Amino acid sequence: MIKTALVWFKTDLRIEDNETLVKAIAQSEKVIPVYCFDEAHFETSVYGFKKTGSFRAQFLLESLEDLDAKLRTLGSGLRIVMGKPEVEIPKLVQEYKAQKVFAKREVAFEEKQTEKKVQTELFKLRCELDTYSTSTLYHAEDLPFSIKNIPDVFTNFRKKTEKDAEIRPPFTAPKQINSPEIPAIELPTLEDLGVSKTTIDSRAVLAFKGGESEAIQRLQHYFYNTQSLSTYKETRNGMVGADYSSKFSPWLAMGCISARYIYAEVKKYEMQFGANDSTYWLVFELLWRDFFRFMFKKYQTKFFLYEGIKLKKGNSKSLNEKLLSQWVNGTTASDFINANMLELQQTGFMSNRGRQNVASYFCNELNMDWRLGAAYFEEQLIDYDVCSNWGNWAYLAGVGNDPRGHRYFNIEKQATDYDKNKAFRKLWLTE
Template identity: 40%
Template sequence: MRTLYWFTRDLRLHDNASLLAASKSDMLLCLYVVDPRWFAPGPLQSKAMGDHRWRFLWQSLMALERSLRTLGQRLHIAFGEPETVIPQLAHAHSIERVVRSRLPGTQEAGQWQAIKDRLPKAVFQQFETLSLFTEGSLPMALGELPDTFSQFRKQVEKTGDRCSERLRIRTLTALPPPPGFPEDNRGDCPPIPEPVHPLQFMGGEAAGLARLQEFLYDNHSIDRYKETRNALDTWDASSKFSPWLANGCLSVREVAETITEYEASETKNESTYWLWFELLWREYFYWYALKHGANLFRRDGVQRKRRHGTLYGHRFKAWCQGNTEYPIVNAAMNQLRETGYMSNRARQLVASCFINELGLDWRYGAAWFEEQLIDYDVGSNYGNWQYLAGVGADPRGLRQFNLEKQTQQYDPTGTFIDRWGGHADQPVGLHTVDAADWPL
């Protein structure tokens, strides 16, 4: 069988059920499609792919290509729309089967269906490689996914399983040959921007696995995770696995099983449990996105609750540029803009400010995060924004953080604010309105 494997958010060889299935072929074309639409502003004013995300993704693709070459394969990187690129390649190479990992997101589902419509004779297969569990191993049907995380967690923990079994073939050692080495058009992709701030994040499978080893076995930072995870700006305070998980350089099942192995051989305490607890939050939002589809992006959310909030152009710009009246928010937004990363605690604070103090439509903030974050994940991002806006999975409704108290608790000496320039010279106040900036 002649197979096209479409890499998406699974840029790895280890624990990759989709790639393993695709490898059972006579010929295998490994493909990644860079969609030009990612780099154009969308209806919520932000792009789907900003500089930091693009740099990390490209690093991950280059690492994947190096790994594939050791197996006699290569990565065909195409710049174009998948609905056009994949049918063209399928016809050119007599492809009989198309395989990819199952993805949440309405655009991803629409693209998959469009490709199937254009290749009616081909076999199409998807496998679940982005989640702890397969749909069949969940303790509930997808349509019965609980409305809150707590209900989901209790049902999962009752089973006693932390994840579906990872593939015991940890890394593929052989792949079928490609259809020669056809030239691709990767040269048409946007240039890779230079970082404006020194980064500790490097894309790729090897880097993700190295971070897993470092956080658990080298530094034993997991032992203190529950106490340190809310720090705003310390490398080992939290796992930092999210960029590699979001791009599929690191398998979430690999992380879960490594935690279990660590607990058996090293330390088992509340902190080691809490890291798995955070993985379970990520898991919940993965299935949440699949269940709710387009409602993930609705202003009134999955709850269909009407909330105040519009787009004041000057306030939105001030928030993005770290130029508000709130130093801790400014510092976090400057960090995001310069590095593509922000701690979990900081994300909650800036989102709360966006929704409550600034009175803005949460979807614009979520779209800005999508552009900027190197660990952007559709379910986690939009699910968490809905949660904070009171239109999603939070049974308590709208949440608001006291920014002054949060500053005193998490940055009492002002170190984080000073490092990231949180004291704006001319902050934009809430009552500064230009005639061109009436709510849109």
């Protein structure tokens, strides 16, 4: 048993099914929950877009407020610091004389670099960094293959994983946390983070609000209040309204809810209302999320290269400022693309169907470096997740995991198939 430990929260802002928190409580007499606003997350990337735009920044602030409130009911609270984690976390270790820092394990390149830097600084203070894999549905250790041998084709990965691996049960939320007195939470403003405030357009599919409480409320609504889960497979390609899909992605991305918690609820739901293709399909989509995360473990930096993991030429490497601006601002030659891009710009969200179309349009019709599109999504998306975003963009650019190589969407056909009465276009293109 160690005397004092820090729990460094990152994109795991929850109490339910949080192994990092559970293990810290079990192994330490006192626990100090911490969140560090990493200044690197608010910089402008090499592509000219901010790494975090206003929608996600606002969602993050709401999530932290909710986490702090939940921790306080358990006798703790959340310490907030700002700066570089490799500077701020060791400072707190010294302040509290902590022997260990518990944190979520990272897989993407920049996040791994930060983790290593923190570990190096903690080592100088004779403090350990313990990390836990808390983001996926299947635990990496339970996969029927080593990371380097994971199939690059999703279907092969899915079939073998479903057949030979088990999903672990979620961890129960702690009943109490023994912490020293933690001062009242003081969150930075959007201005402090260098982000301008924007309000979500009233046409948004959902008024997304951050936090575990909101995530669980959304699950209750989608599963039990409306039983929308039973028709998910038929409606998931929708584009207008709150319930054509689960909309769990922003909370999953911020870790306000875990994939395993959702899975356990799907199983409960199936006991009550019956299992069908739709209840399975939600789990299938969670598996896609796992797949990209494991691909990042396997390929590391390659998903950020122009050639992707295929190491072959994709679309053009060019940058045409005018075309980029038309795409971003929804003034291209395609009304379907424009409606989707306006929705993204004004709400931070876009349907899965929309994302595939605007990415295909960017890569194929505009023929620009796909990474510019991925970087713009990184700034705008309220549900940005590094692995899913860059993995999906590489896939559509033909340099990722798509077994068919170059995937091309016929935008007009897609518009007719998925917005045949133009309800979506009318919503976003009518002033």
